[in-house]
Amino acid sequence: MELGFLSPLFQQPGPWASVYLPPATATEDAAKQHELTVRSVCDDLAAQGADRDTCEALRQRLAGARAERAPGVAAFAAGGRVVLDLPLPTAPGRPAAHWAALPHTSPLLELMDDTPPCLIALVDRTGADFRLDAGTGSRPAGSVEGEDWPVHRTASASWSERHFQNSVENTWEQNAAGIARALHEAFTDSGAGAVVLAGDPRERREVYDKLPEEVRAVTVETEHGGRAPGSGTPRLDEEVERARHRLRGRRTEEILDRYRTGLGLHGEQAATVSGVPALVEAAQSHRIAALLISPHGSDLEREVWVGPDPDQLSTRRSDLQYLGETSPSPAPAGDALLRSAAVTGAEVLTVPEVREAPEGGLGALLRGTAPVSAQAR
Incomplete structure (x- = not known):
């Protein structure tokens, strides 16, 4: 897990209020129960010594948490304002409130998804669209456009047509090289740990072959999905999840192996x-x-x-x-x-x-x- 998302918590002094809140129950009196839960955690913070402004800032923020679809929320506040709030993919077992010198971040280890994000590259003969998937849906992560002429072969065997077909091959080659460069940059900039390459077999193979070795090592090709609008499929989503979890498993084993071996040095x-x-x-x-x-x-x-x-x-x-x-x-x-x-x-x-x-x-x-x-x- 990379902790860059926590950096706002370490740019100002404490003390800090840290709250972990499960979702409201799906009952008729859910709104009332949520209000009572929020009031309870804020009272708990006040009893621990939290100032009134910080408690009120959290109360206002948490009052709207019931409408969120995430299984839970974590919120961190100091100096009368909420500095960071996070939707949690895993629900906390119970509401919890902490007032201390540092943000109480260790519970996030169990509640956040630490599987690396995956970069999805949807390629065709003229370019590629990139999307980043961190387990909660994908978002755009850039695109690249190559030459769009000539990109189609003909069936003729005349000299002029053979010359034209050579131009097509050159265009494909140039476009694949440009897509590979852009994919490498997007991979580096996005912080992704894996790549799923989707599109027609020939195009994605040419792009794959032109990727740097360190990117090829974490890239898988899939026949599901493509660049055309509406070509996304559930099978592409499944392939992305498998790629993320395979990488997480390999990384875990690598680090644990190094740790075990290092204990003897x-x-x-x-x-x-x-x-x-x-x-x-x-x-x-x-x-x-x-x-x-x-x-x-x-x-x-x-x-x-x-x-x-x-x-x-x-x-x-x-x-x-x-x-x-x-x-x-x-x-x-x-x-x-x-x-x-x-x-x-x-x-x-x-x-x-x-x-x-x-x-x-x-x-x-x-x-x-x-x-x-x-x-x-």
């Missing part, structure tokens, strides 16, 4: 760390490349100390005071490390299987080390 070659003290030290020096988290790990709630700057985190209050932060605040380790990962661009991998997870539920691959697979050889 020491000193300068050490590529992994586990345990809150070692993770905090790695976060302080921006060395975390991938943070591994099990949502139910005991270390997520272990207390650490934080300041307003993401680099200000420590296992001991006195360490931050020594560095000049006169009023450090306690925070769960999970929230503090997620803040650091979001700010430094580290990848976050949710490990739902307890037997696969690091001990305590927290571990990391480090930057600045050679790939573990290479070291092991």
Whole structure:
């Protein structure tokens, strides 16, 4: 999971109100029940010390959440305004409210879809349309137009027609190269992890062959769908979902394999760390490349100390005071490390299987080390 969408939460100081709200029940008194739930979570925040303006901003925002079709909503507020609200693809088990120095983001690990988005390329002989699908429907992600003449062959065998057909071949070749370049750019810009290439067999194969190797490695071709209006099919949607989940599975196994192998290395070659003290030290020096988290790990709630700057985190209050932060605040380790990962661009991998997870539920691959697979050889 990439945490760029959380960046607004780390651009202003707290304290923060964090609310997780399930959908209203489909009953006759749903509106009344939703109103009571919202009032209850806001009262809970006030009892925890939240200021009136922040509680009121959340009350107004959450009052409209009942009309949303998402299974739930998460909202984060500070300084009298709602900074970020997110529709949740998975419903929270119950309403929850937190008032703390940091946004309480660790519940998102179970409630958000961390499967990478997929770039869909719908190609024909003259160009391509790109769409990005992150699991909640697709949205436009650009297009490219090539030459539209000549693009059709003829059946004649005369010299002039053969010359014309060579021109057709050249046009196809140029268009395929242009589409491949545009697809590479769209893939890089969109943050997608996989590509589904749809269209007529010849066109999509020519485009596929011209893609850079790193893009071909995550690209699948499908016979379902195309560029013409109305050519989308349920089978294309299914292919997109399969591509996203295949990539997620491969990425999970890759990172877990590197983590397991790295546990046996020491000193300068050490590529992994586990345990809150070692993770905090790695976060302080921006060395975390991938943070591994099990949502139910005991270390997520272990207390650490934080300041307003993401680099200000420590296992001991006195360490931050020594560095000049006169009023450090306690925070769960999970929230503090997620803040650091979001700010430094580290990848976050949710490990739902307890037997696969690091001990305590927290571990990391480090930057600045050679790939573990290479070291092991």
